[in-house]
Amino acid sequence: MTIAHKKPQTEMPKQSIEKRIHNFDEVALGFDEELALEEASRCLNCPKPQCKKGCPVEVPIPEFIQLVKEHRFGEAASKIKEKNALPAVCGRVCPQEEQCQKFCVLGVRGDPVGIGRLERFTSDWERLNVKTKAQKIEQTGGRVAIVGSGPAGLTVAADLAKLGHRVTIFESLHTAGGVLMYGIPQFRLPKEIVQTEVEYVKSLGVELRLDSTVGLLSTIQELKQNGYDAVFIGSGAGLPNFLKIPGENLKGIYSANEFLIRTNLMKAYKFPEYDTPIRVSKKVGVVGAGNVAMDSARCALRLGAERVYIIYRRSRDEMPARAEEAENAEEEGIEFMLLTNPVRFIGNDRGFLEKIECVKQQLSEPDKSGRRRPEPIVGSNFTIEIDTAVVAIGQSPNPIIQQTTEGLEATRHGTIVVNEETMQTSILGVYAGGDVVSGAATVISAMGAGKKAAKAIHEHIMTKKAA
Amino acid sequence: MYGIVRKEQLAPNTKLFEITAPAVAAKSKPGQFVILRIHEKGERFPITIADADPEKGTVTIIFAEVGKSSTQLGKLEVDDAILNFSGPLGNATKIEKFGEILCVGGGVMAGALLYQMKALKKAGNKITAIIGARNKEHLILIEEIRKFSDELYVATDDGSEGKEGIYFLKDILEKKFDQAITIGPTSMQMIVSEMTRPYGIPTTVNLFPIMVDGTGMCGACRVTVGDETRFACVHGPEFDGHKVNYDELISRMRFYNPNEKIAMLLFDGV
Structure with missing residues (x-):
């Protein structure tokens, strides 16, 4: 096994071209246990892992791969979920070549470890073998409203729920998931998988309100007046160009x-x-x-x-x-x-x-x-x-929230202005992240922004409670 | 889920539903619409709000059963529920004291017009209303509308009740109006706008092109207004009637007609 890392990255099976162009089933079929073990064995478990630098949501990469090596797949999945609420999504749609895998030392001379493929395998294994259970988390008494249930909103929701805040997500459409549901096609990201991830976020105690277009149904100010300690706007990209x-x-x-x-x-x-x-x-x-x-x-x-x-x-x-x-x-x-x-x-x-x-x-x-x-x-x-x-x-930001929220600073392109460190907007207690701030970008960058916002919101609420 | 608390048959193929949706009712204003989805495999489709009662927590819609979704909707009964009921969407009608207003409503949209008229009347306007329909059987809400009209004209396409057609409007326009508002079939709104144009009466139309999400995301509802492409859901649904490209709008509204025929045929077969 010592020379495993010198082998090329393990290929992931795909549906044949002739077949897949006539169906909406997933193109990439994922690793089985054997392939996953083969790929995991390539990881050197470096003392100073470089891969982590490339992950916007801080996934404990070598740690979860080590658990895969030891056949402890369920634990590997839990390990990822400590940091990333949507691993089955990220394992499929993240541009790993630009992120974690770009920094993998094996990549200097050969193929980096297939981190994305292992993340996908691990989360798929969990979905098929472990039942999601509602979790009991000690409550802080903090309440947070989240606008939009895309990757940014789900990340903020999961992180804050884990910290004991009561979180409500307001989603405009009839299904949660945002771009993961309406944008990325079934053959790249099956919708059943997105819904499993949403169920996981709900299992943390997050409440989901569908058919709720914030700005028209309730404004940001009304949410604040109705007892939410903080609001996160993750309403995504909006009007098509x-x-x-x-x-x-x-x-x-x-x-x-x-x-x-x-x-x-x-x-x-x-x-x-x-x-x-x-x-x-x-x-x-x-x-x-x-x-x-x-x-x-x-x-x-x-x-x-x-x-x-x-x-x-x-x-x-x-x-x-x-x-x-x-x-x-x-x-x-x-x-x-x-x-x-x-x-x-x-x-x-x-x-x-x-x-x-x-x-x-x-x-x-x-x-x-x-x-x-x-x-x-x-x-x-x-x-x-x-x-x-x-x-x-491309797209331009949806104007509904900007138009209905007094004092919310936006750029001339319509994106919301935030403090890059905390993701706080021009209004105290109101945060934003994802495409509504950056303009159209990736799922993972939205999740990274969500993670930053969650940290700042937690601090904001705890400071408020202590005062 | 959103429960149906009242159902009325107003005319052939025309139904009124009062639906429990307290959050929507609290915010609804004349001119806005909701997007509905009836079941898990259903499409999203817009319906203009015909009334809202914030105290009761209900929203009223009036619709014609023309395609599969609206026909399915019409088959629901009191105590049945609608899966998704999203709103209020779109911009509300501008309510202010214009002075003399001409309100022209056609078909099922008489309900949406009445909702606007109540607010316009309250704002101190004098209203001349024209309510039209295909024929006598399809005229709805005439008595309620009369209550909010200073003058009321009824018209039908076939002359079975009131005036025949819409061109009698020419005589009415001799009176000076400060504002015209029209809501109904697109072709009717187009004709009304063309007729008010020579008199220089500012005319608001209420457009309902094909929509999917209803929040600005899809761009299906794009309409050419003046030199600009506007989205009916976030920039409208009201626009300056003298600037809309109606030919393009009507053409685009028919794009899915073949698909709708297939859906309807299969639905009838069930």
Whole structure:
């Protein structure tokens, strides 16, 4: 076993390409015990583990891997949950290559330990073998209201509930989970798994109120007046951005949000068993090249499209999507049209999308952000026949809370201004984190922000109680 | 779950439900809407609020049974419950003293208009109301609306009651109005806006394009108003009737018609 670490990272089985493009089942199948033990044996259990530096939620990485090595899978899962309430989610959707695994010493000369895959294995093992029980926690008497049940809100809720505060989450939709439910597709993150994580958070004593749009139903001030010692706003990214080019309201053009909400949250891929419809024709163009664009393209394929294009104005190197997601998409037959910028949508006389006109682009010198700015090549316009388009170019914050909360400072982009250390907003006792602060980012960065906020909220309440 | 405490059949295929939802009732204002979901496999769909009683903790909705979801909703009885009832959503109607107001309501939206009229009347406005429907059987709430109208005209598409069609409005517009408000079928709102335009009467329409979440996330409800794309759920549902691109709106509202037909056919088959 001494040379186990020299072996490459253990491969995780996946559904075959031919099969998976016709179903919404999870693509990656996860490790079995044997594969997990094989991968865990590669961990050197370094005296000064570097991996931990890369984890925004401080998962005790070598400690849980050691427990996996010892076949103590349930304990390994509990070990992770000391810090991370959503390990089955993180094991699937975290960009580990940019975080924990980036710092793993094995990565210097070879493959880092597959930490994400082990996290996933551990939490999956727990889900299948251990029943979640309601936990008894000594109460502090503190009460906290959380706006939004996405990754940030669930993290704050779990951390504060563990510390003995009474937590209520207000969720606008009919299901908890936020982007984990409406955004990330079933084949990357099964919804049943998200719900198990939500059940775990509830088992800590967290109360969940659905159908509750804070700002309209109760305002932040009213929550404070109603006895909540602190409020955390984790309402997520909001309004989808559009390209602002002619023809954008033709029939057949979706925002990525709408396309994914229909498909994932409302299960339109099971229409008419489920009531929510979606219309995907034979040729689909997805504008943008982030993870959301890849998710949309791969959903379109599974909804029956014959050709799916990613239309992106920069080159491959600038694509914001995780390399793994772009590879999965490419493997499945998604066609990448790079350095291609849409200039208008063209419809037929009945208002249905028929074509998209694009212009070819070339890259200039790198700009301030380090990315090379694309410039159109004059006269290179061409059209692509598509009957469905998905615009996946990001979102702007939802204005509801900002508009209904007096004294809440926001940037000119509409994101909420916070103290980076405590995540407190311009209002005492009101905290915020996740996409509503950072603009669209990752699940794990939202969870990291939630963790910071939870610490500050705990201190705020305990100081208040002591006074 | 949100219980149904009152059910009334107001007209053929038109039902009124009073629903227990205390938190929603406490905050509801005229012009706002709720999003409902009836069962675990159901879709989310918006209905404009027709009344709210904060003391009783109830919200009233009036709807036409036109597709699968609204037909399923109509089959529920008193003491049944609705799975999800989210609201109030959207911006409330601007209630102030305009002076002379023209209120034009069509079909099931007469209820939502009445809710607005009560508040507008209280604010000291003089109201000329026009209530229309397909035919005599589909006219609803006329007597209640009369109570809040200084003048009331009734109209039907087929002339089976009151005036025939909407074009008689031209004569009424000779009187000076400070504000017009219309709510009802989109085509009716479009015609009313076109008719008030030459008189320079500020006209508010109340739009209900296709929605999914109803909180600004999906952008399905986007409408072109002037040069801008606006979301009916967070920027509306009320807009300047003289600036809306109705052709685009009506076209977009029909996008899922084939799917709805399939759903309805299978539903009838059950």
